[in-house]
Amino acid sequence: MVDVIVEQHAWEDDTADEAVIGVWIYQNGARVKKGDVICEMMIVKTQMDIEATENGILEIVAQTDALVKKGDVICRITPE
Amino acid sequence: MSNSRTLTLGRAVREAVHHEFKVNPKVFMMGQDIFKMGGVFGTAEGLGELYGPERVIDTPISETAIVGAAAGAAMAGMRPIVDFAYVDFIAVCFNAIVNYAAKTHYMSGGQYKMPMVLLLSTGGGYSNGAQHSQSLHGTLAHFPGAKVVCPTNAYDAKGMMHTALRGDDFVIFMSSIATVGMMMLGTPIKGTLSNVPEEPYEIPFGVARIYREGTDITLVGTGVNIHQCMEVAEILEKEGVSCEVIDPRTLVPLDREAIFKSVKKTGRLVVADEDYHSYGVTGEIITSVVEIDPTVLKSAPKRVACADVPIPFARPMEEECLPSTKRILAAAREALK
Amino acid sequence: MQLSKDQRLWIYDQMITSRYLEEDLIQIYLEGKQPVFDWAAGPLPGEMHLSYGQEAVGPGLAICLDNTKDWVHAGHRPHHVAIAHGVHFNEMVAELLGKKTGLCKGKGGHMHLYDARVKFAASSIIGEQMPAAVGMAMQCKMEKTGGIAVSVTGDGGANQGSFHEALNFAAIQKLPYVAVIEDNNWAISMSKAESTAVARNSDRGSAYGIPGEYVKGNDPEKIMVACQKAVDRARNGGGPSIVEIETYRFMGHFFPDPGAYIPQEEKDSWTDCTVEYRKHLLEQGVVKEAELDALEKTVKDKIATAVKFARESDFSPNSEIYTQVFTDA
Numbered sequence: 001m002v003d004v005i006v007e008q009h010a011w012e013d014d015t016a017d018e019a020v021i022g023v024w025i026y027q028n029g030a031r032v033k034k035g036d037v038i039c040e041m042m043i044v045k046t047q048m049d050i051e052a053t054e055n056g057i058l059e060i061v062a063q064t065d066a067l068v069k070k071g072d073v074i075c076r077i078t079p080e
Numbered sequence: 081m082s083n084s085r086t087l088t089l090g091r092a093v094r095e096a097v098h099h100e101f102k103v104n105p106k107v108f109m110m111g112q113d114i115f116k117m118g119g120v121f122g123t124a125e126g127l128g129e130l131y132g133p134e135r136v137i138d139t140p141i142s143e144t145a146i147v148g149a150a151a152g153a154a155m156a157g158m159r160p161i162v163d164f165a166y167v168d169f170i171a172v173c174f175n176a177i178v179n180y181a182a183k184t185h186y187m188s189g190g191q192y193k194m195p196m197v198l199l200l201s202t203g204g205g206y207s208n209g210a211q212h213s214q215s216l217h218g219t220l221a222h223f224p225g226a227k228v229v230c231p232t233n234a235y236d237a238k239g240m241m242h243t244a245l246r247g248d249d250f251v252i253f254m255s256s257i258a259t260v261g262m263m264m265l266g267t268p269i270k271g272t273l274s275n276v277p278e279e280p281y282e283i284p285f286g287v288a289r290i291y292r293e294g295t296d297i298t299l300v301g302t303g304v305n306i307h308q309c310m311e312v313a314e315i316l317e318k319e320g321v322s323c324e325v326i327d328p329r330t331l332v333p334l335d336r337e338a339i340f341k342s343v344k345k346t347g348r349l350v351v352a353d354e355d356y357h358s359y360g361v362t363g364e365i366i367t368s369v370v371e372i373d374p375t376v377l378k379s380a381p382k383r384v385a386c387a388d389v390p391i392p393f394a395r396p397m398e399e400e401c402l403p404s405t406k407r408i409l410a411a412a413r414e415a416l417k
Numbered sequence: 418m419q420l421s422k423d424q425r426l427w428i429y430d431q432m433i434t435s436r437y438l439e440e441d442l443i444q445i446y447l448e449g450k451q452p453v454f455d456w457a458a459g460p461l462p463g464e465m466h467l468s469y470g471q472e473a474v475g476p477g478l479a480i481c482l483d484n485t486k487d488w489v490h491a492g493h494r495p496h497h498v499a500i501a502h503g504v505h506f507n508e509m510v511a512e513l514l515g516k517k518t519g520l521c522k523g524k525g526g527h528m529h530l531y532d533a534r535v536k537f538a539a540s541s542i543i544g545e546q547m548p549a550a551v552g553m554a555m556q557c558k559m560e561k562t563g564g565i566a567v568s569v570t571g572d573g574g575a576n577q578g579s580f581h582e583a584l585n586f587a588a589i590q591k592l593p594y595v596a597v598i599e600d601n602n603w604a605i606s607m608s609k610a611e612s613t614a615v616a617r618n619s620d621r622g623s624a625y626g627i628p629g630e631y632v633k634g635n636d637p638e639k640i641m642v643a644c645q646k647a648v649d650r651a652r653n654g655g656g657p658s659i660v661e662i663e664t665y666r667f668m669g670h671f672f673p674d675p676g677a678y679i680p681q682e683e684k685d686s687w688t689d690c691t692v693e694y695r696k697h698l699l700e701q702g703v704v705k706e707a708e709l710d711a712l713e714k715t716v717k718d719k720i721a722t723a724v725k726f727a728r729e730s731d732f733s734p735n736s737e738i739y740t741q742v743f744t745d746a
Contacts, residue, residue, distance in 0.1 A: 022267045023088055030083045040088065042263040047122070065267055108559065134559065140589065145548045145582035152552020152566070155538065156488065158559065160552075180545050184538075188531035189521030190741040192538065224742050248744040 002054050003073045019043040021066045021074065030058045032077065039074065054079050084275040088261025088268050090122055092234035092276050093199075093253075096241035097123070097161065099280050101131055104159060107245060110137040110146055111163030111199075119163050121201045121255075122262055143173035147198065151181040151250075154196040159245060167200040167216045167254065181250050182225030194250040197241075198226075203256040203303055203354050205402055206265055210390035213398070217302060217353060218360030220252050221331040227285055228332040230254040232306045234261075235274035236329055239283030246282065256303030256354070271307040286333035290342075294324035297348040297412055300339060300365055301327060305352035305384070308405040312412055315405075321416065331361060336368040340376075343369045347378035348415045352403045357385040382411035420638065424480065425703050426712060428637050431476035432691050433716050434506070435497040439467050439668075441724055442513070446672060454673075460514055460728065463526055468497035470635075470667035473690035474599055475501030477640025477662070478567065481648040484535040486564030488553035490546040493528045494599075495539035498569050504532040510723040517733035518726070524733075524741070536564075544577030546570055547596060551587045554594040554651075565593040565651040573604025575618040584657065588625040591656035595647040598659060600631075601666035606678040619661040629659035635690045664690075 022040040026032055032052040039050040052058070056077040062068050087095070100107045108131075109124055115138040118125035128136045139146050143164075150160040164170075170177055177198065185194050204213025221228045227249050231237040237255070244251040261268030291306060292313050301309040306327045313323035324342050328335055343349045349369060351362040362383030369376065387401040420428075442461065449459025456462060468475070475497035482489065484503045491498040499509060505520065512519030513527050520532050528541035536553075540546065550568035557564040574580065575598050587594045598618045602609050615621060622629030628650070632643045640662055647658040665687040669676040676684075698704050 020267060022263050023086060023261065023273060025085050025087060025091075027084065027086070040091075040261075040263070042267070045264065047263045137590075140582075140585060142582035142586055144579050145551065145586045148545060148548025148579065148583070149552035149555060149586065152488075152490070152549035153555045153559075154552070155549070156553045156556035158556050175542050175545060176548065179542050180540065180549065184531075184540070185744065186741045187521060187525040187529040187540070188533070188538070189519070189524050190744075191521070191531050191533035193744055227743065 001076050001078045002056070004050070004053055004075045004077060005071060005073050016044045017069055018067050019048075021062050021064050021068065022047070024060055024064055026058050028058065028060050031080070032056065032058050041068075041074075050074065052077055056080050085278070086273050087234040087276040089231065089234045089237045089255065089272045090260040090262055092238035092274070093123065093241050093255065094125055095276070096238045096245065096280065098127065100242065100245040101127060101135070104245075106157065107159045107161065108135040108137065109161040109163055110139050110150060112139055112141060112165065114138060114163050120165050121257065121260060123163050123199055143169055144176050147173045147176035148180060150196050151176065151184065151194060154194050155184060155192040159195045161197045161199055161245070164198055164200050166212055167202045168211050168214045170200070170216065170220065177220070177226070178223040182223050185250070186225060193248045195248045196250050197244045198250070198252045200252060200254045201257050201260070202254050203258050204391050204398060205258055205304070207393050207395055207398060209393045213391045215256070215303065215353070215355040215386065217254065217331055217355045218364070220254070221361065221364075225250065226332065227251045227330065228254065229285060229330045230256070230302055231329055232256070232259055232303060232327050233272050233274045234276050236283055236289065238276055239281050240285070240329070242280050243282040243285060258304035259307070269304070269307050271310055283329075285330040286335055287329065288335035288338040289327045289329050290324065290338070291327055292323060292325040294322035294346065296322045296346055297324070297350065297416060298339070298342040298346045299323050299325045299350050299352065299408065299412065301325065301352040302361060303354050305354055305403050305408070308403065308408050309352055311405045312409045315409060316412060323412070328365070334364070334368070339365060340369050340372050344373070344376045347376060349377065349381040350384060350408060350411045350415055351381070352384040352408050354386055354403055357383060357388050360385060379415050379417060382415050384408050384411045422703055425698060428476040428480065429694055429698060429709070430712060430716060431479065431501040432472035432497070432637065432694065433713060434719065435468055435472045435475060435500050436691050437716055438500070438510070438720050439469050439496065441720055442467070443672060445724070462515070463528070465527060465672045466494040466670065467668040467672055468494055470665040470687065470689065471599060471601060472497045473635050473637040473640055473694070474498065474569070474597070474662050474664055477637040478569070478597060478644045479503070480641050481644045482567065483564070484537070486536070486557070486562050488536045488538075488550060488557070488564065488566040489569065490550040490553065490566070491539040491569040492543060492546050492571065492574065493541040494571070495530050499530050499532070499537055499539060502537050503535040504530065504537050505534065506719065507723045507726045508532075511727040511730050514727040514730075515732060516727055516730035517737070518730040522733045522737055524737070543574040544570060544579035547579050547583035551583045551592060551594055554587065554592040555590070557593050563652065565595065565648060567595045567597055569597045569599060571604060572598060572600040572602065572609045572618065573607065573612060575621070576612055584625045584627065584659070587657040588627050591654065593651040593654070594657040595644070595651055596657065596659045597644070598661040599664050600661050601664050602683070603666055603670070603676070603679065605670040617661060619659050622659045627656060627658050629661065632660065632662045635664045635688060637690065637694060
């Protein structure tokens with residue numbers, strides 16, 4: 001199981017330390033492929049696509065509308 | 081567990097555009113800030129890297145030339161998408177849209193087709209002022225020769241963009257900014273999110289979507305206002321009132337039959353549209369019912385639209401001008417008396 | 418470009434076809450409109466913007482083009498341009514009379530002439546032809562057809578915003594486009610000196626980093642030389658240019674505008690390109706008088722045939738009104 005954490009994606013705006021989860025494109029238990037855009041997140045005014053880092057089964061940790069900080073786990077992917 | 085994908089309206093539109101770009105070399109896009117930036121509303125995101133500046137063309141601030149050239153290219157057999165950003169700017173190149181693009185197929189006796197999509201972003205509610213907050217559905221629907229489509233959710237948006245890009249007509253594709261899910265206006269409205277199939281599909285124009293079936297009152301809404309109508313329906317349900325909520329999806333052609341059928345059933349009508357109150361969509365929809373048979377109505381029909389004023393900047397003032405769940409609810413209560 | 422005898426006769430043919438047609442059109446136009454003038458009355462209703470006097474521009478431009486791949490977009494004074502570019506003649510005349518056998522089934526009329534078979538369009542909002550032709554040039558470039566696009570606009574239209582936007586965009590994109598400006602010195606009653614801050618629109622090319630050439634004298638062969646340069650440049654990837662052509666509008670803005678606002682000295686200075694070219698052909702020994710007489714008779718017969726065809730054709734049925742708003746209805 002691989003944690004997908006917010007820090008792995010570049011924070012363009014260093015003054016911001018919080019982001020909000022906008023949309024989960026795939027749901028809990030979905031099979032995702034590496035590179036699939038799985039979530040849309042917003043840091044300040046920039047929308048950011050979060051991609052799956054592996055092939056596997058998705059487990060959502062931070063729900064839609066949740067605020068997340070750098071280093072927070074937003075989801076987990078269990079490789080198959 | 082399902083692998084269904086939940087997309088925002090904006091992402092769904094992009095998916096359709098990407099697909100048509102891939103399968104049809106005649107499709108190209110032109111507009112301001114699309115190649116490097118993906119468009120101010122993200123409509124061209126990812127296209128530039130894949131297709132280069134020859135097919136994703138950044139243009140100067142020259143609306144008349146952009147729309148006129150797209151029309152000429154369409155007459156010559158290409159399938160341009162004009163990424164136009166704010167609908168308010170149609171005033172700058174009004175001739176190119178309503179006199180040239182909309183009329184050429186007809187004036188030429190059918191010799192020239194106009195397979196062009198004009199992609200417009202509409203709506204206010206975020207203090208962008210009178211010249212950057214309009215909806216103008218009525219203005220564009222008024223001129224014969226353009227199909228005017230305004231999907232309100234991701235599933236409809238993708239299908240309708242495929243239909244637009246595969247058809248041979250001039251299509252004005254209007255997206256309410258509040259429904260696109262760009263996150264410039266906070267997180268996406270839940271009602272705009274849909275399960276969207278990966279493969280392409282088409283949605284015919286001229287067919288309304290019944291968002292919610294009901295028996296006591298018909299609420300018709302466009303853009304973000306359909307989602308407000310759905311909130312009203314939830315509220316009224318708790319009071320024992322059953323609302324039928326209809327999204328026309330396309331203004332030209334307009335599914336007048338579906339709306340009439342609904343009002344014949346319920347006897348009460350509220351129409352919510354963010355364009356101006358007078359001489360617009362709300363009046364058109366009400367008249368479409370009344371001119372068939374006014375006796376279907378048990379009470380006076382209501383329109384909830386933008387006040388007939390240039391939209392003011394200050395948030396409290398703007399909020400009062402634009403349709404809202406509160407205003408639609410008040411109108412519904414009036415109609416239910 | 419050395420012209421053969423046949424080419425020169427072709428040039429003369431195009432000019433007199435337009436001229437003789439318009440002489441007939443004047444008569445037809447007045448039918449039903451006398452003694453009380455009513456735009457709506459008679460077999461040829463609406464406004465009528467005659468090319469009378471400007472005929473040289475038609476063949477001067479068209480001889481440089483190939484209507485199987487080159488687009489021409491004219492404006493509200495299109496007859497001479499349409500004829501020379503190869504628009505189907507009988508159908509054009511039928512369209513002027515609004516008949517179902519017309520190019521556009523009677524839906525376009527004099528100011529909205531289209532013939533997709535020869536890549537011709539003409540529409541009536543001044544200046545809108547320029548961006549549209551730029552778009553046609555985009556198609557030529559994108560699909561590598563080897564074709565180019567030409568717009569024909571007047572000295573009045575050169576002050577429209579669309580002139581600026583179209584040329585700027587075409588220049589940046591280096592499109593295969595030629596902007597022809599017919600300078601008849603008058604935009605309805607406004608002279609060029611009153612409307613335009615510079616003496617020549619061809620000089621405005623420098624605002625876009627593109628060449629502009631001014632052609633004096635209303636001579637089809639001089640027009641041809643200038644157009645050929647611009648066409649070649651466009652076709653060879655050199656981008657757009659402006660060709661501004663001095664010409665003379667004999668019949669006012671629309672018929673029967675007497676052009677009372679035009680000073681008599683100016684009217685006296687005009688030359689008739691059909692007369693001058695005829696003289697030129699004879700003086701150069703290109704043709705004999707008898708050949709020209711024969712050609713003129715042929716053209717007159719062609720026009721009589723077209724006019725008869727147009728008059729005898731029916732109007733489209735009114736059900737046609739509701740078709741072609743869209744392609745699927």
